[in-house]
């Protein structure tokens with residue numbers, strides 16, 4: 416069963432064709448250049464760019480997969496969480512196609528996409544998860560530990576009480592005058608730095624068992640360290656921030672895994688920040704298997720949405736009333752929808 420998946424939850428216009436966990440095509444049109452000068456995603460610009468590019472990415476996804484619209488058995492779309500007016504563009508297009516082609520529609524949670532991302536074909540040795548497993552989603556908008564009892568059965572175990580990890584890395588990079596988006600730039604700068612060069616506190620030290628992540632205190636401390644700008648070394652500052660941010664993340668993750676005991680064998684990691692090689696190194700020892708998405712599937716993409724939709728299709732979770740389908744900007748992965 417081929418699925419055409421559409422994803423427009425943030426600043427990437429994406430379409431993909433998937434079949435089970437096989438990715439037949441995966442097209443990502445990044446809007447980074449449009450948002451760069453503002454230092455963050457501007458929703459109205461994102462919406463307009465999605466509208467301009469959506470037909471192009473869908474056509475390309477079909478061409479790359481060597482198939483036509485008629486070969487597709489279902490249409491999948493991200494309905495949340497994400498930016499409301501950005502989500503709307505993908506939802507409108509998916510509904511339009513589903514009606515025009517008389518195909519079923521599948522609504523997908525963006526976070527579920529990041530969770531199943533490591534299953535994608537190019538990573539097939541990891542295609543079978545040992546349930547229950549733990550998922551860690553680290554992106555610009557999310558920092559969450561989720562217990563995966565089965566595909567489709569999720570419990571949020573820990574989440575950030577303020578900033579997301581990616582958001583914090585982006586803000587720190589901005590304070591250092593590095594480029595946007597900041598996570599990757601900060602990683603580059605940090606490679607040449609000494610993470611112990613400056614004093615910078617660890618978030619929630621000694622309280623890692625509270626099932627919470629927090630990055631706003633670290634951000635404030637970093638602001639004080641960086642300002643007023645003086646002779647401090649940018650690589651050292653970058654390395655210090657990254658070190659504390661990742662140490663906090665791994666400590667909470669480790670505590671949570673310890674607490675749940677030895678029946679958790681797999682840790683699945685997804686989201687844009689998982690592209691960071693230092694973070695991947697630190698997470699690698701935390702569980703019997705630590706599974707990452709294939710290269711190119713860390714950040715937002717529609718292939719992961721198509722894979723999640725494939726599992727929903729197998730469970731018969733198609734949209735019953737297309738008129739009810741609407742954007743869910745704050746959709747929690749543990750909330751069921753009844754459309």
Ligand code: KG4
Nearest residue numbers: 554555556581598599686687688691714715
């Ligand atoms: O998953 P994603 O593409 O979009 C959201 O759903 O938010 O994640 C974007 C986030 C940004 O904060 C970006 O700075 C971060 O992922 N990121 C990185 C790296 N590449 C992207 N963070 C750290 N190191 C990287 N190499």
Ligand code: ZN
Nearest residue numbers: 554686714715
């Ligand atoms: Zn994402």
